[in-house]
Amino acid sequence: MDAFVIKGGKRLRGRVRVNGSKNSCLALMTAALLTDEPIVLLDVPNLRDTRNMANLLGTLGCEVEADSGRVQLKVTDRSQSLAHYDIVRTMRASVSVLGPLLAKRGAARVSMPGGCNIGDRPVDLHLRGLRSLGAKINLDQGYIVAEVPDGGRLLGARVFLGGAYGSTVLGTANVMSAATLARGTTVIEAAACEPEVVDLAQMLNAMGARINGAGTPRVVVEGVDELGGTQHRLMPDRIEAGTYIMAAAITNGEVMIENCPTDALTAVLDRLADVGVEVDPVDGDAGDQNGDPMRQTVRVGSHRRLDPVQVVTQPHPGFPTDLQAQIMALLCLADGNSIITEKIFPDRFLHVPELSRMGASMVRNGSSVLVSGVRKLIGAPVMASDLRASAGLVLAGLAADGVTTINRVYHLDRGYERMEVALAQLGADIERVDASV
Numbered sequence: 538m539d540a541f542v543i544k545g546g547k548r549l550r551g552r553v554r555v556n557g558s559k560n561s562c563l564a565l566m567t568a569a570l571l572t573d574e575p576i577v578l579l580d581v582p583n584l585r586d587t588r589n590m591a592n593l594l595g596t597l598g599c600e601v602e603a604d605s606g607r608v609q610l611k612v613t614d615r616s617q618s619l620a621h622y623d624i625v626r627t628m629r630a631s632v633s634v635l636g637p638l639l640a641k642r643g644a645a646r647v648s649m650p651g652g653c654n655i656g657d658r659p660v661d662l663h664l665r666g667l668r669s670l671g672a673k674i675n676l677d678q679g680y681i682v683a684e685v686p687d688g689g690r691l692l693g694a695r696v697f698l699g700g701a702y703g704s705t706v707l708g709t710a711n712v713m714s715a716a717t718l719a720r721g722t723t724v725i726e727a728a729a730c731e732p733e734v735v736d737l738a739q740m741l742n743a744m745g746a747r748i749n750g751a752g753t754p755r756v757v758v759e760g761v762d763e764l765g766g767t768q769h770r771l772m773p774d775r776i777e778a779g780t781y782i783m784a785a786a787i788t789n790g791e792v793m794i795e796n797c798p799t800d801a802l803t804a805v806l807d808r809l810a811d812v813g814v815e816v817d818p819v820d821g822d823a824g825d826q827n828g829d830p831m832r833q834t835v836r837v838g839s840h841r842r843l844d845p846v847q848v849v850t851q852p853h854p855g856f857p858t859d860l861q862a863q864i865m866a867l868l869c870l871a872d873g874n875s876i877i878t879e880k881i882f883p884d885r886f887l888h889v890p891e892l893s894r895m896g897a898s899m900v901r902n903g904s905s906v907l908v909s910g911v912r913k914l915i916g917a918p919v920m921a922s923d924l925r926a927s928a929g930l931v932l933a934g935l936a937a938d939g940v941t942t943i944n945r946v947y948h949l950d951r952g953y954e955r956m957e958v959a960l961a962q963l964g965a966d967i968e969r970v971d972a973s974v
């Protein structure tokens with residue numbers, strides 16, 4: 538099992554390019570099940586999760602060719618509609634095959650995703666949405682068994698996807714994808730507004746779908762008879778971008794970040810501005826793509842003094858839960874008391890005791906954590922518990938005095954492509970070691 542060994546205290550300097558979005562990629566890959574023509578995705582990050590999704594699609598009759606960031610997917614066999622427990626348990630996003638399989642093949646048997654380190658993650662809204670489109674869904678031996686009655690098509694309907702913690706990103710992706718091939722019009726109310734849903738809708742429309750309103754709480758899908766192939770460049774990963782911005786900030790560094798989806802980071806940049814972190818677009822930079830606010834080059838700089846702030850995670854366009862651990866690491870070194878409240882996954886705090894082992898001062902009360910800034914963090918052996926918690930520990934390690942060893946970085950490898958290489962290029966003293974020997 539790999540670990541990272543970080544000698545903290547180096548100021549990061551230089552340039553880093555943000556990869557294509559992991560979460561966008563996972564949902565977009567499943568859209569290949571909606572057509573027999575090839576789908577080509579560009580800027581695909583080479584991650585455990587994207588490789589897992591390729592394996593899953595392979596078991597569902599999809600040929601996958603991957604070559605340095607370009608992935609082609611083409612269905613050649615529609616006879617299998619089983620997403621096995623062995624794959625689903627390694628990656629919850631596997632549930633995204635449910636909508637496309639139902640819409641195109643009329644049936645699906647998908648393992649029910651189990652528990653997860655970041656808390657309860659039910660799929661009731663996914664199932665409610667697909668039932669509204671006419672699917673018959675039962676649970677059998679831990680599997681979601683779904684079918685379209687009489688081998689027909691799903692039927693457009695009004696679908697409400699609001700839940701206790703807001704809408705659902707992958708649930709919206711599932712229902713929107715399924716509705717593209719339904720008979721009639723589907724109106725999704727309380728749809729997730731995340732940019733990854735917009736990315737998916739743009740690709741589905743390029744395949745021939747008729748989707749309006751993606752990125753707003755009401756998405757309207759007029760069903761079509763069939764979809765074709767397309768080529769699509771993934772949106773940049775807003776969470777990776779936010780993580781590198783905070784890595785620069787926590788080391789008081791100065792970093793240029795290319796392919797930064799600034800437009801998708803408004804709430805993050807707002808909080809960071811109050812902390813004292815400057816993130817400025819660089820006009821006319823070579824890495825800048827025609828002034829596209831989703832693909833900018835930005836310069837990150839920070840004041841030596843970090844100010845405390847309040848952060849509340851919320852559905853987009855609010856502050857993303859996937860950057861909560863990272864900003865917590867940063868606020869551990871702020872000059873005063875910050876409060877972080879988690880409104881998406883109220884138990885997503887496994888990084889709190891690990892940061893405390895590094896000298897952070899924190900008190901958790903329910904879904905909020907009071908972070909009292911300390912003058913310095915101190916390196917320690919710590920345990921990564923999930924993807925974003927691991928990223929928070931890496932940031933803490935970059936700033937800490939002495940050596941931090943982060944065990945179980947396989948969690949990190951799910952969502953960041955060779956993070957240690959990117960950080961080392963920026964001047965961090967970080968090394969991947971095999972900790973199992």
Ligand code: EPZ
Binds near residue numbers: 630659700704
């Ligand atoms: C996506 O998960 C992301 N994963 C997560 O990123 C991200 O944290 C999350 O959205 C929230 O932004 C992918 O895109 C692959 P949700 P998803 O359904 O879609 C509740 C990362 O670190 N809920 O939007 O599974 C749920 O419990 C990962 O990259 C229901 O109650 O999340 C949560 O409180 C982790 N019923 C809230 O809604 C449901 O049927 C939002 O979850 C579904 C969800």
